[in-house]
Amino acid sequence: MKRKITLKQIARELDVSISTVSKALKNSKEISADTIQKVQAFAKLYNYRPNNIALSLKNRKTNTIGIIIPEIVHHFFSKVIRGVELVANKRGYNVIIGLSNESFSKEVINMEMLANGSIDGFILSMSKETLLQQDYHHYNETMSQGMPIVMFDRVVSDIKCDKVIVDDFNGAKNAVQKLISNNCKHIALITTKDYVSVGRLRTQGYLQALEENKITPQAELILKMDDTLDYEVHLEKLETEIEHLFKAHKYIDGVFAVNELYALSAMKVARRMGLNVPNDIQVIGFTDGVLSKHSTPTLTTVSQHAQLMGERAADLLIDKIESEFSIEEEQFQTVVINTELVERESTK
Amino acid sequence: MKRKITLKQIARELDVSISTVSKALKNSKEISADTIQKVQAFAKLYNYRPNNIALSLKNRKTNTIGIIIPEIVHHFFSKVIRGVELVANKRGYNVIIGLSNESFSKEVINMEMLANGSIDGFILSMSKETLLQQDYHHYNETMSQGMPIVMFDRVVSDIKCDKVIVDDFNGAKNAVQKLISNNCKHIALITTKDYVSVGRLRTQGYLQALEENKITPQAELILKMDDTLDYEVHLEKLETEIEHLFKAHKYIDGVFAVNELYALSAMKVARRMGLNVPNDIQVIGFTDGVLSKHSTPTLTTVSQHAQLMGERAADLLIDKIESEFSIEEEQFQTVVINTELVERESTK
DNA sequence: TTTTAACACGCAAACGTTTTCGTGACTTTC
DNA sequence: GAAAGTCACGAAAACGTTTGCGTGTTAAAA
Numbered sequence: 012m013k014r015k016i017t018l019k020q021i022a023r024e025l026d027v028s029i030s031t032v033s034k035a036l037k038n039s040k041e042i043s044a045d046t047i048q049k050v051q052a053f054a055k056l057y058n059y060r061p062n063n064i065a066l067s068l069k070n071r072k073t074n075t076i077g078i079i080i081p082e083i084v085h086h087f088f089s090k091v092i093r094g095v096e097l098v099a100n101k102r103g104y105n106v107i108i109g110l111s112n113e114s115f116s117k118e119v120i121n122m123e124m125l126a127n128g129s130i131d132g133f134i135l136s137m138s139k140e141t142l143l144q145q146d147y148h149h150y151n152e153t154m155s156q157g158m159p160i161v162m163f164d165r166v167v168s169d170i171k172c173d174k175v176i177v178d179d180f181n182g183a184k185n186a187v188q189k190l191i192s193n194n195c196k197h198i199a200l201i202t203t204k205d206y207v208s209v210g211r212l213r214t215q216g217y218l219q220a221l222e223e224n225k226i227t228p229q230a231e232l233i234l235k236m237d238d239t240l241d242y243e244v245h246l247e248k249l250e251t252e253i254e255h256l257f258k259a260h261k262y263i264d265g266v267f268a269v270n271e272l273y274a275l276s277a278m279k280v281a282r283r284m285g286l287n288v289p290n291d292i293q294v295i296g297f298t299d300g301v302l303s304k305h306s307t308p309t310l311t312t313v314s315q316h317a318q319l320m321g322e323r324a325a326d327l328l329i330d331k332i333e334s335e336f337s338i339e340e341e342q343f344q345t346v347v348i349n350t351e352l353v354e355r356e357s358t359k
Numbered sequence: 360m361k362r363k364i365t366l367k368q369i370a371r372e373l374d375v376s377i378s379t380v381s382k383a384l385k386n387s388k389e390i391s392a393d394t395i396q397k398v399q400a401f402a403k404l405y406n407y408r409p410n411n412i413a414l415s416l417k418n419r420k421t422n423t424i425g426i427i428i429p430e431i432v433h434h435f436f437s438k439v440i441r442g443v444e445l446v447a448n449k450r451g452y453n454v455i456i457g458l459s460n461e462s463f464s465k466e467v468i469n470m471e472m473l474a475n476g477s478i479d480g481f482i483l484s485m486s487k488e489t490l491l492q493q494d495y496h497h498y499n500e501t502m503s504q505g506m507p508i509v510m511f512d513r514v515v516s517d518i519k520c521d522k523v524i525v526d527d528f529n530g531a532k533n534a535v536q537k538l539i540s541n542n543c544k545h546i547a548l549i550t551t552k553d554y555v556s557v558g559r560l561r562t563q564g565y566l567q568a569l570e571e572n573k574i575t576p577q578a579e580l581i582l583k584m585d586d587t588l589d590y591e592v593h594l595e596k597l598e599t600e601i602e603h604l605f606k607a608h609k610y611i612d613g614v615f616a617v618n619e620l621y622a623l624s625a626m627k628v629a630r631r632m633g634l635n636v637p638n639d640i641q642v643i644g645f646t647d648g649v650l651s652k653h654s655t656p657t658l659t660t661v662s663q664h665a666q667l668m669g670e671r672a673a674d675l676l677i678d679k680i681e682s683e684f685s686i687e688e689e690q691f692q693t694v695v696i697n698t699e700l701v702e703r704e705s706t707k
Numbered sequence: 708t709t710t711t712a713a714c715a716c717g718c719a720a721a722c723g724t725t726t727t728c729g730t731g732a733c734t735t736t737c
Numbered sequence: 738g739a740a741a742g743t744c745a746c747g748a749a750a751a752c753g754t755t756t757g758c759g760t761g762t763t764a765a766a767a
Contacts, residue, residue, distance in 0.1 A: 015476070015504050017753060028717045033755060043715055058500070062476040064421065065753035067412045068722045075455070075477075083441050089432045096431070096458050105472060107423070107455040110444050124453060128363070128410040128723085129423075152406070156363050275653055282655075305623055307630075307655045365723060376747045381725060391745060413723035416752045476753085711766070718759075727750090734743070 016057045025053060067128075076328055077130040079109040079121050081138045081165075086300045087317045088136070091163065094321020095134055102329050104131075115140040119149045132159040132328045134321075137167070139239060142206055145169075159331040161324045164315075165207060166345075173331065174345040175324045179209050179297075182313040182350030183216025184223075186295045187267050189311075189352060191224050193293055193359050195265030199232040199256060201273040207238075213269045213297060232260060236273070249273065253280045264292050271298035274310055278357060294357040308356030316348050323348065364405045373401060415476075424676055425478040427457040427469050429486045429513075434648045435665045436484070439511065442669020443482055450677050452479075463488040467497045480507040480676045482669075485515070487587060490554055493517075507679040509672045512663075513555060521679065522693040523672045527557050527645075530661040530698030531564025532571075534643045535615050537659075537700060539572050541707045543613030543641055547580045547604060549621040555586075561617045561645060580608060584621070597621065601628045612640050619646035622658055626705060642705040656704035664696050671696065 022029045027046065035042045035050035036059075042050075053059075067073040078095055080088045096106050107130060109121035118138045125133070133153065141147070142165060150170050154160055163175040190198050200217045203210040214233070221228050234256050236249060253276055257263060266281075268274035274296025278288050286292050288308055296303060296310050299317040303310035323346050370377045375394065383390045383398035384407075390398075401407075415421040426443055428436045444454050455478060457469035466486045473481070481501065489495070490513060498518050502508055511523040538546050548565045551558040562581070569576050582604050584597055601624055605611060614629075616622035622644025629640050636642055636656055644651060644658050647665040651658035671694050 018755095019753075029754085030718075030756075031716055034716090037755090039756095041715065046715080060471070060475045061755095062416075062753050064412060064415045064476040065722090066755085068410075068416050068724095068752090069754050071722065073412065083444070084434065084437045086432065089437045092456070093431050093458065096456065100458075100469075105455055105457070105477065107453055108440070108444065109453070110441065110448075121448075123408070127408045128412040129453065279655075302650060302653050305650050305654065307627075366725095367723075377724085378726080378748080379746055382746090385725090389745065394745080409725095410723050413752090414725085416722090416754095417724050419752065709767080711764100713764080714762085716760085716762100718757105720757095721755090722753105725751090727748105729748080730746090732744085732746105734741100736741075737739095 015062070016059050017062065018059075021050065021053055021057070021059065025050060073129060073131050074103055075105040075107055075130045076325070076332075077107050077109060077125040077133050077135075079111055079118060079125075079133065079135040081111050081113045081136060083108070083110055087164075087298070087315065090299055090317035091136075091321035091324070094318035094323075095325045096321075097318075098322045098325040099329070102325075104325075104329060111138040111141075113138045113140055115144055115146065122149050122153060126153050126156070126158055130158075131332045132161070134161045134163065134324045134328055136163050137165040139207065142167070142208075143239075159328060161328040161331075163320050163324045165209060167208065171341075171343055173324075173327045173343050175320050175327065175348065176345065177209070177315045177320065177348050178350055179212035180216040180219070182297060182315070182352075183213040183267065183269075184220045185216075185350070185352055186297065186313050187217050187220035187265075188224070189354075189358065190265040190267060190293055190295060191220065191226070193265075195293055196226075197229075197232065197260065197262045198226075198265035198267060199234065199260070199263045199277075201234045201236065201253065201266060201268040201277060203238045203269060204235055210269055217267055232256075232263065246272070246276070249276050250280055253277055254284070257281065257284060257286075266292060266294045268294065268296045271296050271300040271302050271310070271312070274298070274312070274357075275302055275306055278306065278308070278310070288357050289359050293359060295352075303353075303355065311355045311358040312353050314351045314353050316351065320348050363410070364407050365410065366407075369398065369401055369405070369407065373397060421477060421479050422451055423453040423455055423478045424673070424680075425455050425457060425470075425473040425481050425483075427459055427466060427473075427481065427483040429459050429461045429484060431456070431458055435512075435646070435663065438647055438665035439484075439669035439672070442666035442671075443673040444669075445666075446670045446673035446677070450673075452673075452677060459486040459489075461486045461488055463492055463494065470497050470501060474501050474504070474506055478506075479680045480509070482509045482511065482672045482676055484511050485513040487555065490515070490556075491587075507676060509676040509679075511668050511672045513557060515556065519689075519691055521672075521675045521691050523668050523675065523696065524693060525557070525663045525668065525696050526698055527560035528564040528567070530645060530663070530700075531561040531615065531617075532568045533564075533698070533700055534645070534661050535565050535568035536572070537702075537706065538613040538615060538641055538643060539568065539574070541613070541641055544574075545577075545580065545608065545610045546574075546613035546615060547582065547608070547611045547625075549582045549584065549601065549614060549616040549625060551586045551617060552583055558617055565615055580604075580611065594620070594624070597624050598628055601625055602632070605629065605632060605634075614640060614642045616642065616644045619644050619648040619650050619658070619660070622646070622660070622705075623650055623654055626654065626656070626658070636705050637707050641707060643700075651701075651703065659703045659706040660701050662699045662701050664699065668696050 018029045018032050022032045035047045111118035160172045166174045205211045266277045297313045299315045303312045366377050366380050370380045383395045459466035508520045514522045553559045614625045645661045647663045651660045
């Protein structure tokens with residue numbers, strides 16, 4: 012049970028100074044070949060590795076980035092993490108995660124825990140509660156301390172920082188356009204309440220597609236779910252509401268849902284009512300999830316390229332971290348990731 | 360763009376020494392009430408927080424635990440992470456993640472990156488490649504340096520450390536027993552090659568259940584998939600092999616699959632062949648996944664309680680980290696998490 | 708032989724904390 | 738009024754690095 016070996020121990024053992032050891036390990040030409048050889052051999056023997064913490068303190072740089080997300084048991088977010096981890100590792104950074112669990116206070120606490128020197132920058136997506144409360148002081152405080160932030164997916168324009176978002180508007184528009192092109196005449200929208208910007212944008216895309224095709228939107232065909240509820244409760248309520256919707260408007264022949272669960276529920280309800288997907292009713296969801304690939308029928312979706320989002324966010328953040336000169340420029344960019352319509356069995 | 364404020368700056372500003380500031384912030388009674396009040400007011404004003412890195416260096420303790428998993432876009436692992444994060448945060452620790460991507464070398468590199476002072480201990484699950492190569496030197500080296508390790512799910516007995524595993528044997532046995540009790544006479548097993556211990560144990564559970572019911576196992580009913588293949592390829596091969604199996608043995612009336620995908624594929628193939636699940640053939644999978652809840656029909660599964668595994672692993676690790684006295688005792692425990700049969704529509 | 712230059716190494720500061728110990732200025736006590 | 742004690746604070750070391758600079762030794766040049 013020996014601790015990790017340090018420069019000091021090597022120095023004592025070899026009867027040289029700490030600085031000599033340090034320099035020898037770096038092949039400094041201040042040090043004689045003999046000594047270099049001796050030190051390096053000893054270091055290798057004892058498997059010396061510089062202590063990261065000491066380096067971080069000295070360099071005021073941790074080579075670690077923090078990522079705070081609302082939830083990890085979620086395909087979208089875990090794919091984003093994978094993307095972040097991929098480029099972070101490639102560029103010599105570690106990733107430390109914090110889960111806000113959609114709670115404002117947990118988000119704040121997590122940020123404070125990490126902001127005190129543990130990391131060089133943040134990648135994060137806002138919790139629903141923060142979006143609701145619209146209290147962004149912790150973001151601004153963190154940034155005013157020189158800690159760069161990159162937000163993804165759930166962003167707000169009030170916060171000035173780099174962002175990576177998906178083209179929700181066009182993704183939705185294209186999906187609805189697809190339904191229209193497939194001859195759907197009455198397209199329902201299943202969405203969330205508007206406080207989440209992505210939900211709002213997707214709704215706008217839906218409306219825009221209708222408008223461009225000279226279809227008058229019907230408010231009755233838009234179902235807005237309250238997604239702050241508990242998962243199970245939510246699911247049940249969801250299905251009954253969709254059933255109401257379908258029964259009240261039997262002419263519905265297309266559904267655009269802003270997430271996977273909603274789309275799947277729509278298909279489930281349809282099947283229960285004896286409707287065939289896609290013959291009687293076509294369904295498209297907005298998601299990167301795994302359910303779509305394996306549902307029956309498989310679900311046509313708007314893919315968000317979650318992993319790519321993570322990669323871009325990480326690159327953006329690391330670029331900012333390493334470009335110490337742009338400190339005063341304060342140029343922020345917003346990267347928009349294009350969506351992609353993945354056609355499967357739920358559309359014709 | 361001001362940096363975070365330090366003790367030194369406060370000291371200079373208030374014209375006292377660094378130690379006075381430090382003590383004042385801790386309400387030391389060495390310091391006069393006046394000074395304490397003054398320092399604390401100033402510190403609050405500038406939102407002083409001690410620098411974590413400096414603390415880590417001083418205390419030789421990072422209050423961070425590292426978790427290395429083969430894959431994050433996977434319900435089982437993300438649930439484990441959630442469990443780890445939950446406990447870690449509650450006990451004042453951060454979590455830093457590394458992904459091995461099922462690769463031996465990435466696992467080694469990740470461990471070395473984190474082992475150099477960044478963390479106080481590891482929670483990890485082995486990559487398939489490591490399991491295949493059976494090269495565990497990086498585990499032993501890490502432990503010999505005094506860094507505690509807790510392994511979960513994919514463990515090997517050659518490594519002496521704390522472990523959290525699922526009761527794969529009994530989980531499988533109970534599942535198969537359930538099928539037998541439901542009147543299945545010819546139960547197929549869809550599993551992986553034996554190098555992953557969990558696969559092996561589940562196979563043994565299957566055999567044991569048969570034996571206890573005086574059913575002679577038939578080798579032809581056991582399908583061993585090579586899961587080192589690429590996902591898509593794997594999926595395709597999987598379905599054709601299952602189809603072969605089902606066609607060659609039409610009397611198969613029950614299927615036990617060691618993971619979610621295999622179970623779903625079995626259901627899919629069955630449906631394609633005009634078989635009804637659960638009337639013609641009953642299916643049980645071994646998983647914590649999300650697909651089971653939303654498939655058609657929904658899938659009966661052996662739940663592994665992934666989040667609980669994460670929680671237990673984190674508690675085990677932190678206990679070990681904080682019990683500096685047991686250093687020489689070297690008592691390792693293995694926590695076994697009981698599985699739970701979640702009955703859904705794929706069984707009667 | 709003396710001056711100069713190269714060489715090989717050590718010293719010390721710095722990163723931001725915490726904590727032990729020392730010390731000067733008062734206050735109390737006899 | 739001297740000795741003892743209390744109070745309030747500062748100096749310094751330590752955690753493990755890196756690095757600019759100073760320095761003693763030797764070899765080359767004058």
